Structure formats: structure tokens, C-alpha cells
Amino acid sequence: MNQKPDTPNRADFAHVTDWVFDLDNTLYPRRTNLFAQIDRNMTAYVAELLSLPEDEARAMQKRYYREHGTTLAGLMHHHGIDSNAFLERVHDIDYSHVEPDPALGRAIAALPGRKFIFTNGDTRHARRTAEALGVLDHFDDIFDIVAADLVPKPAGETYDKFLGLNRIDAANAAMFEDLPRNLTVPKSLGMRTVLVVPSNMKEAVGESWEHERTHDEAIDYVTDDLAGFLVALGPQIARATG
Structure with a gap:
């Protein structure tokens, strides 16, 4: 992958009013398993x-x-x-492995505007995971595979449905994902894109084809610390260019 910045330029996010987060291996670290x-x-x-x-x-x-x-x-x-x-x-799994992340909760709560979970899983799984992390109350809604009519990311129609249902202007949105291919459509629609990677790149990163270099142009930023990335944006992002 071409080198991408890992420290956010606040000016790049000053316009963002809707913050969209994938769930698995994005809101919680991959090492959680x-x-x-x-x-x-x-x-x-x-x-x-x-x-x-x-x-x-x-x-x-x-x-x-x-x-x-x-x-x-x-x-x-x-x-x-x-x-x-x-x-x-x-989704009949043990959620006790998910550790609460107060720092992530504070960082998400400080973001100006609305926050969404957009997942290929179902709402029950998303709610249980976000609750275990301690971040559920900071989100306005969850868009799951059922709401997507069972058509998963990275299908363009699924992003269109998500944006339309929530009345989101893609030009004023940012998306955080662990799979590069799932950022291609958001980038093409004008969203700011952030790839979330494991903190230790020696960790297994799933199927190799999921991380193909063909998706490099869809990625604006890369971070191995989601909470730290959001904190670096600061609570007054809207004033970043002032």
C-alpha cells in the first residue's frame, strides 16, 4: 500500500457532519478475536x-x-x-472478550454531528458489541445487513440505501473501515475515508485479497489507533480552518 498519512489534518474533516463506522475489527481491535x-x-x-x-x-x-x-x-x-x-x-458468541474502551467512547462523543454504525453483521450483534465497548449510547443509528436487504458492502446500492435512509450528504461524511475494498464506493461518493489497521501488523489481517493494492486510491488516511485518531481531530473540528 502506498504510504498514507496516519495523523489527521483537521482541515480535511472540518466539513464532516456525519461519521460512519464499520463494526468488526474497526470499533474494536482485531486482537480481540x-x-x-x-x-x-x-x-x-x-x-x-x-x-x-x-x-x-x-x-x-x-x-x-x-x-x-x-x-x-x-x-x-x-x-x-x-x-x-x-x-x-x-452471532452466538462470547462477548466477554470485548473490553470497554472509555477513551474511544469519549472521542466518539466529542465528534460534532451524527454517528452511525454501518455493518455487514446484524443489529443485535452490533448493539451487543457496542454495548460491551461502552460506546453504544454515542451512536444515532445502526445500519445492518437486514436494513441493506441482505446486500452487503461493498455493493454500491447498499451505500446508496444507507445514505438515503439517513439523509446523509456523502460530501459531508467520513467513513472508518478495516477493509480497503469497502472504502472504494465511499471515496467515489466524496466521503473522507480512513482505513483502520491492526496495531501490530504481525497480527493476522484476514484474507490477503481483502487488502489488495488496487484499493489504495480509496484511502485518505490509515490509523492503527482509532481513539487516538479521533482525539487528534479535536472536539472543535468545525473551527479547524478558522
Whole structure:
């Protein structure tokens, strides 16, 4: 990836009135391994559904994820599964690994304007995760995979629905994501984009194709410390250019 600034220029965010955050591996650090539990549950679901050994089930799960945006979308397309049953099963996880993050809560609360969670997961999972982090009360709304009619990011129609439903002008919004490919559409719509990466780049970062260099132009900033990045913007961002 081309070198991107990791310290925000306040002037770049002075116009932002709507702050949009992905959930998994963005609001909480990847080392929490919360999504790893979901990932294992998805593999188990595929194995049971198709009577496959674990290694074959995982390979199919990852193929559906790459080809359709989520494992769920692939399973619905190829096998017509019930989405509600799938979401309930894969999000049956232990949230005790999520540590409260008071610094992140204060930083989000200090941002001027509205704040949203925009996730390919479901609202129940988002609420439980944000509650464990101690940040739930700072968000105005959660836009989940159900609200997206089960069409996941990075589909353009899903961003359009999110923006339209919440009456957001993309030119006055910023988006924080851990997957570069999910920032391509926001960038094209005029949003300020920030990629959130692990604090220790030796950590596993998921599938290699998720971080392909083809998405470099969609990224304005990169940070391995979301709370620190937001604090650096300052509570009076609107005055940054004054």
C-alpha cells in the first residue's frame, strides 16, 4: 500500500457532519478475536448444511465470501438458506472478550454531528458489541445487513440505501473501515475515508485479497489507533480552518 498519512489534518474533516463506522475489527481491535468466533461459526454452519469436512467447508465459506461479499449472500444464492437462522447461529458468541474502551467512547462523543454504525453483521450483534465497548449510547443509528436487504458492502446500492435512509450528504461524511475494498464506493461518493489497521501488523489481517493494492486510491488516511485518531481531530473540528 502506498504510504498514507496516519495523523489527521483537521482541515480535511472540518466539513464532516456525519461519521460512519464499520463494526468488526474497526470499533474494536482485531486482537480481540471477536470476529474469529463468528468465522468459526460460519465454517461450522457450512459444514453441517452441506455435510462437508471442516477444511472443505472453510474453503467454500471463503469462496462465497469473496464472490458474494458475505458468506450469507453466497449461501442464500446457492442454497436458499434462511437468513435469520444463519445470523442468529453465527452471532452466538462470547462477548466477554470485548473490553470497554472509555477513551474511544469519549472521542466518539466529542465528534460534532451524527454517528452511525454501518455493518455487514446484524443489529443485535452490533448493539451487543457496542454495548460491551461502552460506546453504544454515542451512536444515532445502526445500519445492518437486514436494513441493506441482505446486500452487503461493498455493493454500491447498499451505500446508496444507507445514505438515503439517513439523509446523509456523502460530501459531508467520513467513513472508518478495516477493509480497503469497502472504502472504494465511499471515496467515489466524496466521503473522507480512513482505513483502520491492526496495531501490530504481525497480527493476522484476514484474507490477503481483502487488502489488495488496487484499493489504495480509496484511502485518505490509515490509523492503527482509532481513539487516538479521533482525539487528534479535536472536539472543535468545525473551527479547524478558522
